[in-house]
Protein backbone atom coordinates (compact mmCIF):
# COMPACT_ATOMS: atom_id res chain seq x y z
CA UNK A 1 0.00 0.00 0.00
CA UNK A 2 1.43 3.38 -0.99
CA UNK A 3 2.48 5.75 1.73
CA UNK A 4 1.49 9.36 1.22
CA UNK A 5 2.66 12.56 2.86
CA UNK A 6 0.76 15.84 3.16
CA UNK A 7 2.81 18.87 4.13
CA UNK A 8 1.55 22.21 5.41
CA UNK A 9 0.68 23.79 8.74
CA UNK A 10 -0.72 20.85 10.68
CA UNK A 11 -3.20 21.55 13.47
CA UNK A 12 -3.58 18.98 16.24
CA UNK A 13 -5.61 19.07 19.43
CA UNK A 14 -3.64 17.95 22.45
CA UNK A 15 -6.41 18.79 24.95
CA UNK A 16 -9.96 20.07 25.16
CA UNK A 17 -9.89 23.88 24.67
CA UNK A 18 -12.94 24.25 26.93
CA UNK A 19 -11.08 22.68 29.85
CA UNK A 20 -8.08 24.98 30.09
CA UNK A 21 -6.44 27.84 28.19
CA UNK A 22 -7.77 27.41 24.63
CA UNK A 23 -4.46 28.08 22.91
CA UNK A 24 -2.68 25.43 24.97
CA UNK A 25 -5.07 22.77 23.71
CA UNK A 26 -3.68 23.09 20.21
CA UNK A 27 -0.37 22.29 18.61
CA UNK A 28 0.30 23.83 15.21
CA UNK A 29 3.30 22.37 13.41
CA UNK A 30 4.21 25.22 11.09
CA UNK A 31 6.39 23.19 8.75
CA UNK A 32 4.39 20.04 9.40
CA UNK A 33 3.65 16.75 7.72
CA UNK A 34 1.31 13.80 8.02
CA UNK A 35 2.31 10.34 6.85
CA UNK A 36 -0.62 8.15 5.86
CA UNK A 37 -1.01 4.61 4.64
CA UNK A 38 -4.32 3.32 3.37
CA UNK A 39 -6.99 5.14 5.28
CA UNK A 40 -4.95 5.68 8.46
CA UNK A 41 -2.50 8.21 9.88
CA UNK A 42 0.89 6.60 10.53
CA UNK A 43 2.81 9.55 11.97
CA UNK A 44 2.68 13.32 12.36
CA UNK A 45 5.72 15.57 12.71
CA UNK A 46 7.86 18.12 10.97
CA UNK A 47 8.16 17.87 7.20
CA UNK A 48 11.88 17.21 7.59
CA UNK A 49 11.35 14.28 9.98
CA UNK A 50 8.51 12.70 8.07
CA UNK A 51 10.14 12.94 4.66
CA UNK A 52 13.27 11.27 6.08
CA UNK A 53 11.14 8.51 7.58
CA UNK A 54 9.35 7.68 4.31
CA UNK A 55 11.50 8.80 1.37
CA UNK A 56 9.43 6.77 -1.13
CA UNK A 57 6.10 8.29 -0.13
CA UNK A 58 4.06 10.38 -2.55
CA UNK A 59 4.17 13.98 -1.29
CA UNK A 60 1.43 16.60 -1.65
CA UNK A 61 2.76 19.97 -0.54
CA UNK A 62 0.15 22.43 0.69
CA UNK A 63 2.66 25.19 1.46
CA UNK A 64 1.39 27.33 4.32
CA UNK A 65 -2.20 26.15 4.11
CA UNK A 66 -3.69 24.83 7.34
CA UNK A 67 -4.33 21.08 7.50
CA UNK A 68 -7.05 20.18 10.01
CA UNK A 69 -8.99 17.04 10.75
CA UNK A 70 -11.95 16.68 8.37
CA UNK A 71 -15.03 18.51 9.58
CA UNK A 72 -17.69 16.47 11.35
CA UNK A 73 -21.32 17.54 10.94
CA UNK A 74 -23.24 15.87 13.76
CA UNK A 75 -26.85 16.53 12.66
CA UNK A 76 -28.21 16.99 9.14
CA UNK A 77 -31.18 16.06 7.02
CA UNK A 78 -29.76 15.19 3.60
CA UNK A 79 -33.29 14.90 2.11
CA UNK A 80 -33.69 18.63 2.74
CA UNK A 81 -30.80 19.54 0.43
CA UNK A 82 -33.06 21.03 -2.24
CA UNK A 83 -35.26 23.02 0.15
CA UNK A 84 -32.45 24.79 2.00
CA UNK A 85 -33.19 28.53 2.33
CA UNK A 86 -36.99 28.30 2.28
CA UNK A 87 -38.48 31.55 3.43
CA UNK A 88 -40.39 32.83 6.38
CA UNK A 89 -41.68 29.93 8.51
CA UNK A 90 -41.02 28.77 12.03
CA UNK A 91 -40.48 25.12 12.90
CA UNK A 92 -43.88 23.43 12.65
CA UNK A 93 -45.06 25.50 9.65
CA UNK A 94 -41.66 25.09 8.05
CA UNK A 95 -41.93 21.30 8.39
CA UNK A 96 -45.45 21.22 6.96
CA UNK A 97 -44.88 23.75 4.16
CA UNK A 98 -41.46 22.80 2.87
CA UNK A 99 -39.97 19.74 4.51
CA UNK A 100 -42.70 17.13 4.44
CA UNK A 101 -43.66 17.69 0.76
CA UNK A 102 -39.99 17.30 -0.20
CA UNK A 103 -39.42 14.23 2.00
CA UNK A 104 -42.44 12.59 0.35
CA UNK A 105 -40.42 12.34 -2.87
CA UNK A 106 -37.89 9.95 -1.38
CA UNK A 107 -39.97 6.83 -1.96
CA UNK A 108 -38.35 7.10 -5.39
CA UNK A 109 -34.93 5.44 -5.13
CA UNK A 110 -33.58 7.29 -8.15
CA UNK A 111 -34.57 10.66 -6.68
CA UNK A 112 -33.01 9.66 -3.35
CA UNK A 113 -29.75 8.61 -5.03
CA UNK A 114 -29.54 11.86 -6.96
CA UNK A 115 -30.01 13.94 -3.79
CA UNK A 116 -27.58 11.82 -1.76
CA UNK A 117 -24.87 12.28 -4.39
CA UNK A 118 -25.48 16.01 -4.64
CA UNK A 119 -25.51 16.38 -0.87
CA UNK A 120 -22.23 14.50 -0.32
CA UNK A 121 -20.56 16.45 -3.14
CA UNK A 122 -21.67 19.75 -1.58
CA UNK A 123 -20.46 18.80 1.87
CA UNK A 124 -17.13 17.49 0.59
CA UNK A 125 -16.62 20.78 -1.27
CA UNK A 126 -17.01 22.41 2.15
CA UNK A 127 -14.43 20.19 3.85
CA UNK A 128 -16.92 17.98 5.67
CA UNK A 129 -15.79 14.37 5.84
CA UNK A 130 -18.35 12.85 8.21
CA UNK A 131 -22.08 13.52 8.50
CA UNK A 132 -24.77 12.16 10.76
CA UNK A 133 -28.00 12.32 8.82
CA UNK A 134 -31.67 11.78 9.19
CA UNK A 135 -33.14 10.13 6.11
CA UNK A 136 -36.91 9.91 5.41
CA UNK A 137 -39.40 7.23 6.39
CA UNK A 138 -38.49 5.37 3.20
CA UNK A 139 -35.87 2.61 3.35
CA UNK A 140 -34.85 3.68 -0.17
CA UNK A 141 -33.65 6.99 1.25
CA UNK A 142 -31.41 5.18 3.73
CA UNK A 143 -29.89 2.84 1.17
CA UNK A 144 -29.25 5.78 -1.15
CA UNK A 145 -27.18 7.70 1.41
CA UNK A 146 -25.22 4.70 2.70
CA UNK A 147 -24.46 3.63 -0.88
CA UNK A 148 -23.30 7.12 -1.87
CA UNK A 149 -21.05 7.33 1.22
CA UNK A 150 -19.67 3.86 0.62
CA UNK A 151 -18.73 4.79 -2.94
CA UNK A 152 -16.74 7.73 -1.51
CA UNK A 153 -15.09 5.67 1.26
CA UNK A 154 -16.71 8.07 3.67
CA UNK A 155 -17.58 7.57 7.33
CA UNK A 156 -21.33 8.04 7.70
CA UNK A 157 -23.97 7.73 10.39
CA UNK A 158 -27.61 7.65 9.31
CA UNK A 159 -30.98 6.15 9.97
CA UNK A 160 -34.53 5.83 8.74
CA UNK A 161 -36.61 8.66 10.17
CA UNK A 162 -39.62 7.21 11.95
CA UNK A 163 -42.99 9.01 12.13
CA UNK A 164 -46.41 7.46 12.68
CA UNK A 165 -48.49 10.55 13.43
CA UNK A 166 -48.77 14.28 12.75
CA UNK A 167 -47.34 13.87 9.28
CA UNK A 168 -49.17 13.77 5.95
CA UNK A 169 -50.46 10.67 4.19
CA UNK A 170 -47.59 9.04 2.39
CA UNK A 171 -45.10 10.18 5.02
CA UNK A 172 -46.10 7.98 7.94
CA UNK A 173 -44.94 4.53 8.89
CA UNK A 174 -46.43 2.41 11.69
CA UNK A 175 -45.16 1.06 14.99
CA UNK A 176 -44.39 -2.28 13.36
CA UNK A 177 -42.95 -1.05 10.07
CA UNK A 178 -40.74 1.50 11.85
CA UNK A 179 -39.33 -1.27 14.02
CA UNK A 180 -38.99 -3.80 11.19
CA UNK A 181 -37.50 -1.41 8.63
CA UNK A 182 -35.11 0.14 11.13
CA UNK A 183 -33.93 -3.30 12.21
CA UNK A 184 -33.51 -4.50 8.63
CA UNK A 185 -31.51 -1.37 7.69
CA UNK A 186 -29.44 -1.55 10.86
CA UNK A 187 -28.55 -5.18 10.16
CA UNK A 188 -27.70 -4.29 6.57
CA UNK A 189 -25.53 -1.22 7.16
CA UNK A 190 -24.22 -0.97 10.71
CA UNK A 191 -20.51 -1.76 10.77
CA UNK A 192 -20.27 -2.25 7.00
CA UNK A 193 -17.05 -0.44 6.04
CA UNK A 194 -17.25 3.01 7.60
CA UNK A 195 -21.04 3.04 8.01
CA UNK A 196 -22.90 3.24 11.31
CA UNK A 197 -26.64 3.07 11.83
CA UNK A 198 -28.51 5.47 14.13
CA UNK A 199 -32.01 4.65 15.34
CA UNK A 200 -33.99 7.75 14.36
CA UNK A 201 -37.35 8.78 15.81
CA UNK A 202 -37.83 12.22 14.20
CA UNK A 203 -39.15 13.88 17.39
CA UNK A 204 -41.84 13.14 19.95
CA UNK A 205 -44.67 15.01 18.16
CA UNK A 206 -44.45 12.68 15.14
CA UNK A 207 -44.23 9.39 17.03
CA UNK A 208 -46.92 7.74 19.12
CA UNK A 209 -45.83 6.51 22.54
CA UNK A 210 -46.03 2.98 21.11
CA UNK A 211 -43.63 3.85 18.32
CA UNK A 212 -41.19 5.45 20.76
CA UNK A 213 -41.39 2.28 22.88
CA UNK A 214 -40.76 0.04 19.89
CA UNK A 215 -37.69 2.07 18.95
CA UNK A 216 -36.54 2.05 22.58
CA UNK A 217 -36.85 -1.75 22.53
CA UNK A 218 -34.85 -1.91 19.29
CA UNK A 219 -32.12 0.22 20.87
CA UNK A 220 -32.09 -2.24 23.77
CA UNK A 221 -31.36 -5.03 21.29
CA UNK A 222 -28.51 -3.06 19.70
CA UNK A 223 -27.06 -0.98 22.54
CA UNK A 224 -23.90 -0.15 20.57
CA UNK A 225 -25.66 1.97 17.93
CA UNK A 226 -26.47 5.66 18.25
CA UNK A 227 -29.97 7.08 18.59
CA UNK A 228 -30.67 10.53 17.12
CA UNK A 229 -33.66 12.81 17.53
CA UNK A 230 -34.68 16.43 18.27
CA UNK A 231 -35.19 18.06 21.66
CA UNK A 232 -36.58 21.42 22.82
CA UNK A 233 -35.94 23.42 19.68
CA UNK A 234 -38.81 25.92 19.82
CA UNK A 235 -41.11 27.12 22.56
CA UNK A 236 -44.30 26.27 20.58
CA UNK A 237 -42.98 22.80 19.90
CA UNK A 238 -42.40 22.23 23.63
CA UNK A 239 -45.98 23.31 24.42
CA UNK A 240 -47.24 20.90 21.76
CA UNK A 241 -45.22 18.04 23.29
CA UNK A 242 -46.74 18.85 26.68
CA UNK A 243 -50.24 18.52 25.12
CA UNK A 244 -49.39 15.29 23.36
CA UNK A 245 -47.74 13.71 26.43
CA UNK A 246 -49.71 15.11 29.39
CA UNK A 247 -48.09 12.67 31.82
CA UNK A 248 -44.53 13.58 30.93
CA UNK A 249 -42.47 15.71 33.29
CA UNK A 250 -40.87 17.55 30.38
CA UNK A 251 -39.83 17.04 26.74
CA UNK A 252 -36.85 14.83 27.59
CA UNK A 253 -39.13 12.60 29.64
CA UNK A 254 -41.04 11.65 26.48
CA UNK A 255 -37.84 9.93 25.33
CA UNK A 256 -36.69 8.78 28.76
CA UNK A 257 -39.98 7.02 29.50
CA UNK A 258 -39.64 5.00 26.30
CA UNK A 259 -36.07 3.75 26.62
CA UNK A 260 -34.60 6.52 24.48
CA UNK A 261 -32.26 8.26 26.90
CA UNK A 262 -28.77 7.02 27.66
CA UNK A 263 -25.20 7.27 26.39
CA UNK A 264 -25.20 7.18 22.60
CA UNK A 265 -28.30 9.36 22.44
CA UNK A 266 -27.89 12.42 20.22
CA UNK A 267 -30.27 15.29 20.83
CA UNK A 268 -30.37 18.00 18.18
CA UNK A 269 -30.93 21.65 19.22
CA UNK A 270 -31.53 21.23 23.01
CA UNK A 271 -32.06 24.97 23.44
CA UNK A 272 -34.85 25.46 25.96
CA UNK A 273 -33.90 22.91 28.61
CA UNK A 274 -35.16 22.68 32.18
CA UNK A 275 -32.80 22.04 35.09
CA UNK A 276 -34.07 18.46 35.33
CA UNK A 277 -33.45 17.86 31.64
CA UNK A 278 -29.92 19.21 31.88
CA UNK A 279 -29.21 17.05 34.90
CA UNK A 280 -30.54 13.86 33.27
CA UNK A 281 -28.72 14.53 30.00
CA UNK A 282 -25.49 14.95 31.96
CA UNK A 283 -26.10 11.89 34.15
CA UNK A 284 -26.80 9.77 31.09
CA UNK A 285 -23.84 11.27 29.23
CA UNK A 286 -25.95 11.87 26.13
CA UNK A 287 -24.76 14.07 23.25
CA UNK A 288 -26.22 17.51 22.55
CA UNK A 289 -25.89 18.95 19.07
CA UNK A 290 -25.70 22.69 18.53
CA UNK A 291 -27.22 23.76 15.19
CA UNK A 292 -26.55 27.51 15.15
CA UNK A 293 -27.47 28.52 11.59
CA UNK A 294 -30.72 26.60 11.92
CA UNK A 295 -31.49 28.10 15.30
CA UNK A 296 -31.26 31.61 13.89
CA UNK A 297 -32.79 30.78 10.48
CA UNK A 298 -35.92 29.09 11.87
CA UNK A 299 -35.96 31.49 14.81
CA UNK A 300 -35.48 28.89 17.55
CA UNK A 301 -33.25 30.48 20.18
CA UNK A 302 -29.75 30.77 21.59
CA UNK A 303 -28.05 27.54 22.66
CA UNK A 304 -26.28 27.86 26.01
CA UNK A 305 -22.89 26.58 24.89
CA UNK A 306 -20.88 28.05 27.75
CA UNK A 307 -23.25 26.82 30.46
CA UNK A 308 -23.71 23.35 29.00
CA UNK A 309 -20.02 22.77 28.39
CA UNK A 310 -19.17 24.06 31.86
CA UNK A 311 -21.49 21.51 33.44
CA UNK A 312 -19.78 18.75 31.49
CA UNK A 313 -22.25 18.04 28.70
CA UNK A 314 -21.01 16.34 25.55
CA UNK A 315 -21.63 18.92 22.79
CA UNK A 316 -21.21 18.62 19.02
CA UNK A 317 -21.76 21.06 16.18
CA UNK A 318 -23.94 20.72 13.10
CA UNK A 319 -25.40 22.48 10.09
CA UNK A 320 -28.87 20.91 10.42
CA UNK A 321 -29.25 21.23 6.65
CA UNK A 322 -31.83 22.29 5.41
CA UNK A 323 -33.31 24.00 8.52
CA UNK A 324 -29.75 25.26 8.72
CA UNK A 325 -28.94 27.81 6.05
CA UNK A 326 -25.57 26.47 4.94
CA UNK A 327 -23.74 23.28 3.99
CA UNK A 328 -20.54 24.79 5.37
CA UNK A 329 -19.15 23.99 8.80
CA UNK A 330 -17.09 27.21 8.49
CA UNK A 331 -20.31 29.21 8.29
CA UNK A 332 -21.66 27.06 11.13
CA UNK A 333 -18.66 27.87 13.34
CA UNK A 334 -19.22 31.56 12.57
CA UNK A 335 -22.88 31.29 13.61
CA UNK A 336 -21.84 29.53 16.83
CA UNK A 337 -19.49 32.43 17.52
CA UNK A 338 -22.26 34.97 16.91
CA UNK A 339 -24.66 33.16 19.22
CA UNK A 340 -21.92 33.07 21.84
CA UNK A 341 -21.55 36.83 21.46
CA UNK A 342 -25.30 37.35 21.86
CA UNK A 343 -25.05 35.42 25.14
CA UNK A 344 -21.93 37.31 26.26
CA UNK A 345 -19.68 34.26 25.89
CA UNK A 346 -17.66 34.44 22.64
CA UNK A 347 -15.96 31.25 21.51
CA UNK A 348 -12.21 31.17 20.93
CA UNK A 349 -11.27 30.04 17.40
CA UNK A 350 -9.63 26.95 18.92
CA UNK A 351 -12.96 26.10 20.55
CA UNK A 352 -14.80 26.68 17.26
CA UNK A 353 -12.51 24.30 15.39
CA UNK A 354 -12.60 21.78 18.22
CA UNK A 355 -16.40 21.71 18.20
CA UNK A 356 -16.42 21.10 14.44
CA UNK A 357 -13.98 18.18 14.73
CA UNK A 358 -13.28 16.57 18.13
CA UNK A 359 -16.44 17.93 19.78
CA UNK A 360 -18.71 16.44 17.15
CA UNK A 361 -16.67 13.24 17.12
CA UNK A 362 -17.05 12.97 20.92
CA UNK A 363 -20.80 13.49 20.64
CA UNK A 364 -20.80 10.61 18.13
CA UNK A 365 -18.49 8.58 20.40
CA UNK A 366 -15.96 8.34 17.59
CA UNK A 367 -13.26 10.62 18.97
CA UNK A 368 -10.73 7.80 18.81
CA UNK A 369 -11.34 7.43 15.06
CA UNK A 370 -12.06 10.87 13.61
CA UNK A 371 -11.80 14.55 14.47
CA UNK A 372 -8.07 14.88 15.17
CA UNK A 373 -4.74 14.37 13.44
CA UNK A 374 -2.93 11.81 15.51
CA UNK A 375 -1.31 8.47 14.85
CA UNK A 376 -3.78 5.64 14.28
CA UNK A 377 -6.74 7.85 13.45
CA UNK A 378 -8.52 7.81 10.12
CA UNK A 379 -7.06 9.91 7.30
CA UNK A 380 -9.82 12.49 6.83
CA UNK A 381 -8.55 16.05 6.42
CA UNK A 382 -9.54 19.50 5.28
CA UNK A 383 -6.89 21.80 3.86
CA UNK A 384 -7.74 25.46 4.42
CA UNK A 385 -6.37 28.41 2.50
CA UNK A 386 -6.24 31.17 5.11
CA UNK A 387 -6.26 33.89 2.42
CA UNK A 388 -8.97 32.57 0.10
CA UNK A 389 -10.64 35.88 -0.76
CA UNK A 390 -9.39 39.48 -0.89
CA UNK A 391 -11.43 40.34 2.20
CA UNK A 392 -10.01 37.48 4.23
CA UNK A 393 -6.51 37.91 2.90
CA UNK A 394 -6.24 41.61 3.77
CA UNK A 395 -7.32 40.77 7.34
CA UNK A 396 -5.15 37.71 7.86
CA UNK A 397 -2.12 39.61 6.55
CA UNK A 398 -2.29 41.72 9.72
CA UNK A 399 -2.28 38.62 11.95
CA UNK A 400 0.25 38.52 14.73
CA UNK A 401 -0.42 34.91 15.71
CA UNK A 402 -1.99 31.77 14.30
CA UNK A 403 -5.41 32.48 15.80
CA UNK A 404 -5.64 35.90 14.22
CA UNK A 405 -4.66 34.23 10.96
CA UNK A 406 -7.32 31.51 11.31
CA UNK A 407 -10.26 33.48 12.71
CA UNK A 408 -11.07 35.50 9.52
CA UNK A 409 -11.44 32.23 7.60
CA UNK A 410 -13.70 30.76 10.30
CA UNK A 411 -15.86 33.88 10.22
CA UNK A 412 -15.87 34.74 6.51
CA UNK A 413 -14.69 31.60 4.74
CA UNK A 414 -16.71 29.34 2.47
CA UNK A 415 -15.95 26.57 -0.01
CA UNK A 416 -13.35 28.81 -1.67
CA UNK A 417 -11.22 28.38 1.46
CA UNK A 418 -11.30 24.60 1.09
CA UNK A 419 -8.20 23.80 -0.90
CA UNK A 420 -8.60 20.04 -0.56
CA UNK A 421 -10.68 17.45 1.24
CA UNK A 422 -9.11 14.08 2.01
CA UNK A 423 -11.42 11.18 2.77
CA UNK A 424 -10.04 7.83 3.89
CA UNK A 425 -6.55 8.77 2.70
CA UNK A 426 -7.73 9.87 -0.74
CA UNK A 427 -7.90 13.43 -2.02
CA UNK A 428 -10.97 14.00 -4.17
CA UNK A 429 -10.86 17.75 -4.30
Ligand code: GUN
Pocket residue numbers: 077091095099202203230233294298320323324
Ligand atom coordinates in the same frame (compact mmCIF):
# COMPACT_ATOMS: atom_id res chain seq x y z
N1 GUN B 1 -37.77 18.83 14.31
C1 GUN B 1 -38.36 17.75 13.76
N2 GUN B 1 -37.97 17.59 12.47
C2 GUN B 1 -37.12 18.58 12.21
C3 GUN B 1 -36.38 18.94 11.05
O1 GUN B 1 -36.44 18.32 10.00
N3 GUN B 1 -35.59 20.04 11.17
C4 GUN B 1 -35.49 20.76 12.32
N4 GUN B 1 -34.70 21.83 12.36
N5 GUN B 1 -36.19 20.44 13.41
C5 GUN B 1 -36.98 19.35 13.36
Ligand code: ZN
Pocket residue numbers: 075076077230268320323
Ligand atom coordinates in the same frame (compact mmCIF):
# COMPACT_ATOMS: atom_id res chain seq x y z
ZN1 ZN C 1 -32.82 18.24 12.61
